[in-house]
Amino acid sequence: MLAILVLGVSVIVAVVAALSVFRAKEMSHAMVGFLFVSVSTAALLALLGLPLLALLQLFIMVGGVSTYLFVGVSSENLSRFRHTSFPVLFILAICLAVVPVYKVLAAGTASPVTGALGSATIAAGISGNLALFYMLGVLLFGIGIASIVMMRSFRKGGRK
Amino acid sequence: MMLSYFIAIGFGLLAIGVAGVAASRHFIIMMLAIEIALSAGIVVAAAGFAFSSGNGNIIGLLFTIWAIASAEIMGMVAIYRYMVAHGISMDVRELSKQRD
Numbered sequence: 319m320l321a322i323l324v325l326g327v328s329v330i331v332a333v334v335a336a337l338s339v340f341r342a343k344e345m346s347h348a349m350v351g352f353l354f355v356s357v358s359t360a361a362l363l364a365l366l367g368l369p370l371l372a373l374l375q376l377f378i379m380v381g382g383v384s385t386y387l388f389v390g391v392s393s394e395n396l397s398r399f400r401h402t403s404f405p406v407l408f409i410l411a412i413c414l415a416v417v418p419v420y421k422v423l424a425a426g427t428a429s430p431v432t433g434a435l436g437s438a439t440i441a442a443g444i445s446g447n448l449a450l451f452y453m454l455g456v457l458l459f460g461i462g463i464a465s466i467v468m469m470r471s472f473r474k475g476g477r478k
Numbered sequence: 479m480m481l482s483y484f485i486a487i488g489f490g491l492l493a494i495g496v497a498g499v500a501a502s503r504h505f506i507i508m509m510l511a512i513e514i515a516l517s518a519g520i521v522v523a524a525a526g527f528a529f530s531s532g533n534g535n536i537i538g539l540l541f542t543i544w545a546i547a548s549a550e551i552m553g554m555v556a557i558y559r560y561m562v563a564h565g566i567s568m569d570v571r572e573l574s575k576q577r578d
Binding site: 325329332333336337339340345348349351352355356362363365366368371374375378379382383386387390391393397398399401402403404406407408410411412414415418419454458478 | 484486487489490491492493494495496497498500501503504506507510511513514517520521524526527528536537540544545547548551552554555558559562567568569572
C-alpha cells in the first residue's frame, strides 16, 4: 500500500515538474523543475529495490548536474521570448506517449521471456514494442535531415 | 503489473522530453528536455533490470547515461557562456542567421 502511494506521488511530481520546465519563464524555475524530476526518478529507483542506484542518481543528477547548471546558467534570468508552445508540447507528448504506453499496459508483462536481444531476458510487452522506437528513431532522423536542408535553403534565400 | 507501471512512467517522461525538444525554441530549455528524456531512460533500464531476476549488469549502462547527461550539461554551459559573451540570442531560430 505504501509502495503504491510512493509510486503515485513520484509519478505526479515527475510529470508536473517535467511540464513545469516548459512553462517556466524564469530559467532558475525551469532548473528547479528538472531537479524535482531527478529527485522523483531517484524515488522510483528506490522503489524498484535499487537503493545504491537511487543514491548515485541523487549524487550525480541532483548534487552534481543540477548544481552545476544553477551556477553556470544563473545569469540567464527571464526569457525574453515565449520559448515553448505549450499546446504543441501537450498534443505531441500525448501522441508520443499513448501508443507505447497502451501497448505495454495491455500486454500484461508479468512473465519475462527471452527476446530479440540475445540472452537478455526482457518482458514480452517491450520486445513487441521495439518497432515503435525504431519508427520514432527513423522519424527523428528524417526530421533532422529535413531541418538541415531547410536551413540551407533559408540561408540561400537570405543572401539574395 | 508493477513493471508495466514503471515502463509506462518511463515512456511518459520520454514523450515529454522528446515533445519538449520539438516544441521549444529556447536553447537551455531544449537541453533540459534532453535531460528529462535521459532520466526516462534511466527509469526504463532500471525497471527492466529489477524485473529480469538480476540478469546482466545495469551499473555500466546507468553510468553511461549519467556520463552522457553530465557531459551534455558541461557542453551546454560552455556554449551558453560563449553565446552570452558574444551577445547571441538564446532563440534557436536566430542561430541559423549567425553565419550571415
